[in-house]
Amino acid sequence: MTPPLETGRxxxxxxxxxxxxxxxxxxxxxxxxxxxxxxxxxxxxxxxxPFAAYVPKTVxxxxxxxxxxxRVTETASGMINAVGLQNPGIAAWLDExxxxxxxxxxxxxxxxxxxxxxxxxVLRRVEARLEVHDTDLPRVIGYELNVSCPNVGGGGLAIxxxxxxxxxxxxxxxxxxxxxxxxxxxxxVTDIVAVARAAADAGADAVxxxxxxxxxxxxxxxxxxxxxxxxxxxxxxxxxPVALRMVWEIASALDVPIIGMGGIxxxxxxxxxxxxxxxxxxxxxxxxxxxxxxxxxxxxxxxEMRRRGLTDLAAVRGRALSRT
Amino acid sequence: xxxxxxxxxxxxxxxSRTVTRLAGRCVTRAxxxxxxxxxVSAAPTTGRVCTTAxxxxxxxxxxxxxxxxxQACAAAASGSYRVVERRSFGPYALxxxxxxxxxxxxxxxxxxxxxxPGPQFHLRRPLSLHSxxxxxxxxxxxxxxxxxxxxxxxxxADTLALTGPLGSGFPLGxxxxxxxxxxxxxxxxLQFVADVLRERGVPVTAAFGFRDEGQARLAAAFEVDDLWxxxxxxxxxxRGTAVELASAVGAGPxxxxxxxxxxxxxxxxxxxAAAVGLTGYASLEAHMACGTGACHxxxxxxxxxxxxxxxxxxxxPLDLPAATGxxxxxxxxxxx
Numbered sequence: 162m163t164p165p166l167e168t169g170r171x172x173x174x175x176x177x178x179x180x181x182x183x184x185x186x187x188x189x190x191x192x193x194x195x196x197x198x199x200x201x202x203x204x205x206x207x208x209x210x211p212f213a214a215y216v217p218k219t220v221x222x223x224x225x226x227x228x229x230x231x232r233v234t235e236t237a238s239g240m241i242n243a244v245g246l247q248n249p250g251i252a253a254w255l256d257e258x259x260x261x262x263x264x265x266x267x268x269x270x271x272x273x274x275x276x277x278x279x280x281x282x283v284l285r286r287v288e289a290r291l292e293v294h295d296t297d298l299p300r301v302i303g304y305e306l307n308v309s310c311p312n313v314g315g316g317g318l319a320i321x322x323x324x325x326x327x328x329x330x331x332x333x334x335x336x337x338x339x340x341x342x343x344x345x346x347x348x349x350v351t352d353i354v355a356v357a358r359a360a361a362d363a364g365a366d367a368v369x370x371x372x373x374x375x376x377x378x379x380x381x382x383x384x385x386x387x388x389x390x391x392x393x394x395x396x397x398x399x400x401x402p403v404a405l406r407m408v409w410e411i412a413s414a415l416d417v418p419i420i421g422m423g424g425i426x427x428x429x430x431x432x433x434x435x436x437x438x439x440x441x442x443x444x445x446x447x448x449x450x451x452x453x454x455x456x457x458x459x460x461x462x463x464x465e466m467r468r469r470g471l472t473d474l475a476a477v478r479g480r481a482l483s484r485t
Numbered sequence: 486x487x488x489x490x491x492x493x494x495x496x497x498x499x500x501s502r503t504v505t506r507l508a509g510r511c512v513t514r515a516x517x518x519x520x521x522x523x524x525v526s527a528a529p530t531t532g533r534v535c536t537t538a539x540x541x542x543x544x545x546x547x548x549x550x551x552x553x554x555x556q557a558c559a560a561a562a563s564g565s566y567r568v569v570e571r572r573s574f575g576p577y578a579l580x581x582x583x584x585x586x587x588x589x590x591x592x593x594x595x596x597x598x599x600x601x602p603g604p605q606f607h608l609r610r611p612l613s614l615h616s617x618x619x620x621x622x623x624x625x626x627x628x629x630x631x632x633x634x635x636x637x638x639x640x641x642a643d644t645l646a647l648t649g650p651l652g653s654g655f656p657l658g659x660x661x662x663x664x665x666x667x668x669x670x671x672x673x674x675l676q677f678v679a680d681v682l683r684e685r686g687v688p689v690t691a692a693f694g695f696r697d698e699g700q701a702r703l704a705a706a707f708e709v710d711d712l713w714x715x716x717x718x719x720x721x722x723x724r725g726t727a728v729e730l731a732s733a734v735g736a737g738p739x740x741x742x743x744x745x746x747x748x749x750x751x752x753x754x755x756x757x758a759a760a761v762g763l764t765g766y767a768s769l770e771a772h773m774a775c776g777t778g779a780c781h782x783x784x785x786x787x788x789x790x791x792x793x794x795x796x797x798x799x800x801x802p803l804d805l806p807a808a809t810g811x812x813x814x815x816x817x818x819x820x821x
Contacts, residue, residue, distance in 0.1 A: 197778030197796060201651060203560040218779070227791055233774045233782035235608050235632065240774060247781045247791060398606045426606060449608050449774045451600055452563050452648060 171466035178366035189445030211455035224250035229389030239397025243390035303341025309372035324359035335364035346370040361417040369420035412438020428461025585620035593677035597649030598776040613674035627670040664736035668746025694727025
């Protein structure tokens with residue numbers, strides 16, 4: 162599925178906050194599961210691994226049941242979800258961590274929580290587990306702090322919509338690890354640059370954006386909310402222009418590395434995020450259009466670059482910016 | 486009495502087939518189940534071998550997990566496949582797809598995720614396997630919305646991008662007699678069940694409930710020797726629900742109840758089966774996004790909490806779904 166290596170193939174390699182990646186395409190948390198993919202399709206489906214780094218689904222301190230169904234439905238050029246961070250909690254999660262030992266790319270642990278202390282405790286536990294020298298663990302390069310889930314109470318948006326709260330969590334997390342701290346930002350704010358700046362100033366190595374936009378879908382028959390949680394988070398191509406604008410704003414104002422996401426379904430979409438200043442990108446809803454999507458997007462990105470005579474992504478990064 | 490598209494004659498409640506059944510169709514391939522490694526690893530020493538035996542090492546987390554463990558190793562495929570035949574039953578389409586790698590490992594009760602044709606962004610749609618015949622799959626499609634309408638309109642020689650087979654199948658090993666209960670389009674996977682049981686000489690009775698005469702045309706997409714039909718409005722067959730029909734028809738005290746349909750129907754089947762001392766399995770429907778266990782978008786409330794229809798199911802023990810529609814302790818988060 163990857164294009165054959167040929168002379169003149171553009172260099173897709175990027176360095177994200179000091180970490181070299183084979184190409185810029187990651188998965189958005191909660192949209193791809195390496196273990197489940199191997200269980201369904203066999204290990205061959207992960208060779209080559211479809212992403213340059215693997216971000217598992219959000220883990221929280223305690224197990225979370227998640228929101229009542231229905232949790233997902235399609236919308237015009239996108240979809241809405243209100244899963245509510247269903248996960249087994251950090252203890253059970255750590256028990257399964259060795260199953261990811263074979264993942265051949267760096268792993269970024271995505272952490273959610275209801276309170277700041279919960280995020281920090283999860284981070285501490287992962288660090289403690291990684292302290293024990295064990296060859297049977299994946300290569301965890303850092304943490305993505307999910308302060309932007311629109312479908313849970315407390316934590317989540319309550320932190321990510323407030324620069325001061327975001328800074329406080331980021332600084333505390335920063336003090337606990339030498340690994341990367343990536344803060345995942347919400348688009349549900351008036352000024353995303355203020356939140357990104359707070360994270361960067363507090364020691365974040367990178368920011369990732371956007372998480373989903375709070376949205377509402379009605380059942381056409383009953384005219385009542387479709388989802389069990391009533392509101393949900395919108396993603397898919399419908400939100401790409403919003404995501405691009407926010408990446409563009411942050412890249413114009415700050416030097417913090419950016420993982421751009423929101424509606425990327427093609428190589429050209431990915432290139433647009435890079436042109437707006439993103440170092441890496443993530444694929445979310447597109448994963449649901451079929452398991453071939455990520456490698457197709459990587460191949461399309463290479464083709465787009467070749468077509469434009471670009472030899473590496475640095476040559477195009479930030480092209481859309483209008484720095485003064 | 487009315488004659489359907491397919492030469493089935495409806496006489497009162499009962500459908501008698503007037504066409505000769507093709508011999509030897511629908512051989513199951515469960516024994517060809519491939520083993521697969523649970524996770525990639527460059528070093529074979531750290532690879533975990535996911536065989537049925539290997540899975541037995543860990544105690545099953547739950548009944549649903551045990552069910553899943555039994556069947557989780559079949560390697561799903563993903564690709565584009567050619568539609569080789571299309572039959573219509575009113576608005577419903579029965580598509581035959583040449584998909585040898587999917588068909589080779591498919592089991593009754595499993596499903597595929599089908600890509601909606603066209604350039605727009607669409608989630609794949611879960612479609613259960615109506616039947617498998619050699620290298621071919623049959624998919625019964627009800628045009629419910631934009632996506633399923635496009636799928637139902639797929640024509641012969643078009644290609645269809647599919648991922649599958651996915652999910653657990655019906656555990657049929659211990660079935661000595663079967664009462665198949667289907668509601669609407671939910672009846673789809675029960676043809677495959679009937680085919681496999683027929684191969685094994687297990688007596689099968691089917692009780693299908695439809696909304697009205699229009700939806701009852703779906704009955705003609707099934708070839709089951711002992712098929713009974715009811716409609717809510719009584720225009721075809723008995724007046725009443727699938728459960729009322731199943732209760733009236735019966736299949737003896739040894740029968741396993743194997744059901745598929747909308748959640749309210751499954752709940753009724755579960756209550757009725759419990760009341761008369763029958764056990765069995767139900768295949769559940771849900772909105773899905775990934776279909777492969779990643780997103781947790783398709784959960785159903787069960788006595789064991791929210792379980793994913795796509796990988797923990799779609800087939801669950803009949804008594805597993807929570808009667809209240811919410812898991813014990815409530816699944817509702819504080820922030821709801």
